[in-house]
Amino acid sequence: MAEQLVVSDTLHAYMREVSLREDEVLADLRQFTAQLPAGAAMQVSAEEGQLLALLIHLTGAANVLEIGTFTGYSTLCMARALPPGGRLTTCDITARWTDIAARYWQKASVEDRVELRIGDARKTLDALHSEHGSGHFDLVFIDADKSGYLHYYEKSLDLLRPGGLVVVDNTLFFGRVADPEAQDADTVAIREFNTYLHEDERVEVSMLPMADGITLARKLTV
Numbered sequence: 001m002a003e004q005l006v007v008s009d010t011l012h013a014y015m016r017e018v019s020l021r022e023d024e025v026l027a028d029l030r031q032f033t034a035q036l037p038a039g040a041a042m043q044v045s046a047e048e049g050q051l052l053a054l055l056i057h058l059t060g061a062a063n064v065l066e067i068g069t070f071t072g073y074s075t076l077c078m079a080r081a082l083p084p085g086g087r088l089t090t091c092d093i094t095a096r097w098t099d100i101a102a103r104y105w106q107k108a109s110v111e112d113r114v115e116l117r118i119g120d121a122r123k124t125l126d127a128l129h130s131e132h133g134s135g136h137f138d139l140v141f142i143d144a145d146k147s148g149y150l151h152y153y154e155k156s157l158d159l160l161r162p163g164g165l166v167v168v169d170n171t172l173f174f175g176r177v178a179d180p181e182a183q184d185a186d187t188v189a190i191r192e193f194n195t196y197l198h199e200d201e202r203v204e205v206s207m208l209p210m211a212d213g214i215t216l217a218r219k220l221t222v
């Protein structure tokens with residue numbers, strides 16, 4: 001058996017056909033976002049959204065932090081999966097797209113469990129630490145500016161409880177991470193981040209070749 005199957009467009013279409021359960025609200029948000037500049041590229045894929053919901057269910061995460069809201073697709077997937085009383089704090093540097101997000105959270109009746117913070121994530125993470133201290137969150141999803149990933153990861157580890165999960169998007173970065181000729185700032189930042197994580201003994205790690213690459217890092221309990 002092959003170590004890693006190459007997913008052709010046909011196979012990808014088949015996978016979607018037999019596994020996706022994107023409902024009307026999510027499909028509507030996807031269509032709406034696709035009309036925005038770079039909308040489709042910014043938003044998580046439907047299968048990634050579904051995985052995020054599954055991870056929340058699997059871990060029982062009740063306090064979730066998201067870095068990078070955009071039009072709120074991933075937020076919506078995770079918010080719906082929260083247990084009763086659960087809360088999702090999501091942040092973005094601009095409110096330009098988050099009004100759209102808020103509209104869809106309302107449509108899906110999850111607005112009461114979502115808290116949106118606007119501002120540079122560096123400041124938001126510091127504020128969250130001042131408010132809650134270390135170990136408050138069960139799961140953190142990082143999907144913002146790539147140059148900030150290492151910083152967000154370090155802060156997230158502190159904000160996470162032992163046994164909590166960090167989920168990081170775009171860790172294969174269009175496949176550019178494996179192309180030595182690709183030396184743009186974002187690719188270099190993701191490469192450095194991946195290497196850093198590989199050597200980080202505070203977490204156990206798994207890198208999934210799904211969508212644009214998703215890394216799971218679970219904070220060890222000892």
Ligand SMILES: C[S@@+](CC[C@H](N)C(=O)[O-])C[C@H]1O[C@@H](n2cnc3c(N)ncnc32)[C@H](O)[C@@H]1O
Nearest residue numbers: 042043044068070073074092093120121144145
């Ligand atoms: C890839 S999009 C997030 C997509 C979102 N998870 C979804 O599924 O629709 C990245 C977002 O990060 C935000 N961002 C960029 N730099 C940021 C920063 N320094 N602090 C907070 N958010 C930032 C951008 O404004 C953008 O909305």
